[in-house]
Amino acid sequence: MSTDSDDGTNxxxxxxxxxxxxxxxxxxxxxxxVAEEIAVVSFERKLDTAREIxxxxxxxxxxIDVIEYHGDVFAEHWGEYDCFVGLMASGIAMRKTAPLLDxxxxxxxxxxxxxxLTWAIPITGGHHGxxxxxxxLASLGAVPAVTTASEAADKQGVEKRAxxxxxxxxxxxxxxxxxxxxxxxxxxxxxxxxxxxxxLVDDDVTVLERNLDDGVVLGTxxxxxxxxxxxxxxWDRALAxxxxxxxxxxxxxxxxxxxxxxxxxxAAATRDVGVVAFDRETLLEFEGxxxxxxxxxxxxxxxxxxxxxxxxxxxxxxAEKTSHENEVTVAVGR
Numbered sequence: 355m356s357t358d359s360d361d362g363t364n365x366x367x368x369x370x371x372x373x374x375x376x377x378x379x380x381x382x383x384x385x386x387x388v389a390e391e392i393a394v395v396s397f398e399r400k401l402d403t404a405r406e407i408x409x410x411x412x413x414x415x416x417x418i419d420v421i422e423y424h425g426d427v428f429a430e431h432w433g434e435y436d437c438f439v440g441l442m443a444s445g446i447a448m449r450k451t452a453p454l455l456d457x458x459x460x461x462x463x464x465x466x467x468x469x470x471l472t473w474a475i476p477i478t479g480g481h482h483g484x485x486x487x488x489x490x491l492a493s494l495g496a497v498p499a500v501t502t503a504s505e506a507a508d509k510q511g512v513e514k515r516a517x518x519x520x521x522x523x524x525x526x527x528x529x530x531x532x533x534x535x536x537x538x539x540x541x542x543x544x545x546x547x548x549x550x551x552x553x554l555v556d557d558d559v560t561v562l563e564r565n566l567d568d569g570v571v572l573g574t575x576x577x578x579x580x581x582x583x584x585x586x587x588x589w590d591r592a593l594a595x596x597x598x599x600x601x602x603x604x605x606x607x608x609x610x611x612x613x614x615x616x617x618x619x620x621a622a623a624t625r626d627v628g629v630v631a632f633d634r635e636t637l638l639e640f641e642g643x644x645x646x647x648x649x650x651x652x653x654x655x656x657x658x659x660x661x662x663x664x665x666x667x668x669x670x671x672x673a674e675k676t677s678h679e680n681e682v683t684v685a686v687g688r
Contacts, residue, residue: 388517389437389463389483392418395427396441400469404441407467411490429454437463437483439491444475451478458482459526467496475499481513504536511536512560515544518628520569520604521562531558544630548669564667569604570596573662573675573685576615580681585621588678596673596686605630607665607687609637609657632664640664642685644675662687 392415396404404420412418419435421427428438428450440447444466455461455478463479465487474491476484480502488498504511511533516523523529535541535558544562547553555561572589589606593599605628608618613631622629634654642659658675666672666687673686 389487390416391435392437392439392487393431393435394418394420394439394441395423395447396420397423400441403469403471406471407439407441407491407494410494411487414490425450432462435462437465437479437487439487440464440466441469442466443468444477448477459523463487465491467491471496473497473499476501480505481511504533507537509536512541512562515628516562518605519544519562519630520565520628522565524561524563525557525559528557528560532560564604566602566604568602568688569667570598570602570672571604571662571665571687572606573658573660573665573687574606574608574612574618575657575661575675575683576612576618577681578615579617580615581617582620582624584679584681585617586624588676588682588684589621589625591678592673592676592684592686595676598686600625600627603627604667605665607632607661609634609654609661611654612657630661630665632661636664637661640669642671642675656683658683658685661685 463483474488474496637660646656
């Protein structure tokens with residue numbers, strides 16, 4: 355079973371993403387933490403179940419193919435897919451793929467599932483797509499048998515944090531130390547550094563790099579208790595007004611005092627984006643143009659604009675804040 359280690363995403367400055375040390379994410383678009391191209395490998399007698407899997411979860415991926423099993427099938431297609439779903443006994447998949455495994459950052463993820471779709475078992479690459487695929491198979495009734503340490507401890511490690519922040523891990527070998535720190539509650543928030551800059555780090559510091567060159571950040575404030583639907587409506591409207599889509603969104607940004615809003619967290623989970631919460635000092639540094647009564651009353655600047663500016667790679671405000679149903683405010687940063 356996979357024992358890769360993998361957290362709620364908080365970033366301060368941004369509060370809340372080989373033997374030679376060359377571990378890395380091979381492609382920034384898939385960033386090594388998600389699966390986009392899937393192959394379902396099935397014996398002939400199980401092809402109907404394979405097609406059921408395609409029909410059930412195929413629209414969640416860029417591509418999903420069905421390949422009939424033969425003895426060299428994994429070797430033949432190794433490197434072509436982000437994840438193999440083996441519709442077979444786990445022992446078969448393990449024996450056939452073990453000689454092919456080299457580097458967890460480059461190897462495809464592997465999930466096995468039984469013919470009755472009772473269990474979905476990630477056996478390698480849990481944090482590199484296998485857990486994701488197993489969770490998706492749960493919509494077909496399969497129970498995800500996830501064994502990665504951070505999920506067992508109900509925590510989110512640096513690979514998963516990178517995915518939530520639309521980023522990828524640059525130096526993969528560092529994640530052994532940083533994910534152990536996650537398990538011990540010692541990692542702390544993701545820190546943001548603006549360049550150009552030179553930084554000297556040890557090998558237990560994980561570096562995350564943004565995936566999107568022109569992504570946007572949704573800065574969000576709200577009244578206490580705003581529900582998930584209000585957030586989703588507000589965010590969708592804000593994106594439409596700047597002619598952007600959810601694929602352009604790097605993450606949702608807010609203030610630390612709003613970071614536990616249940617409606618916000620539920621809406622972010624629905625859209626599969628991370629939440630970064632900035633402290634008061636950071637928001638004061640990036641205060642937006644629209645006055646806010648909160649600054650006079652409690653010393654905090656307006657959350658939506660300041661967090662959108664702070665979170666954006668260029669610290670630019672694309673759209674000033676708008677209010678939705680007098681419950682949720684949204685600004686768009688870049």
